[in-house]
Amino acid sequence: MIDVDAANTSQHCPRCRDTERANRTTRDDFLCRRCGLAGPADVVAGVNVRDRARPAWVFVKHVPTARSFMAEYWTGSATPPGCGCVRPRRPGGRRAPGRPG
Structure with a gap:
């Protein structure tokens, strides 16, 4: 939950940023x-x-967690293991057939 000042939100135009009671x-x-x-x-x-x-949600969303810290510590990247971002290598250092290297 993020607290937002609701003052004049129903009088403020989101397109041109004009705020007036009229x-x-x-x-x-x-x-x-x-x-x-x-x-x-x-x-x-x-x-x-x-x-x-x-703008406030960016700070809430990107709070470092213990998991991301440990992933960065052990692998040198902020990508948590098992997220699907990095394809694991097959035993012997080869990629799965049909997958680009």
Whole structure:
């Protein structure tokens, strides 16, 4: 869960970034006076909340874990073993038939 300041999210236009009280034509409708973007006010407010949370989500999503730390420590990369990103070699150092080397 990320806390986002919801102030003016229903009056702020996500397209042109204009914020004014007149953008809310009625309780349920949004119409930007500058660029003409129109839609349900709740949907526009939801888009604005999402856009405000997006920069914070990058930090939440990329918190190092013990697993990624150990994978980096033992293999020299941040890719956890078994994630499918690196194909394991067959015994004897050869790749599976049909797989590029």
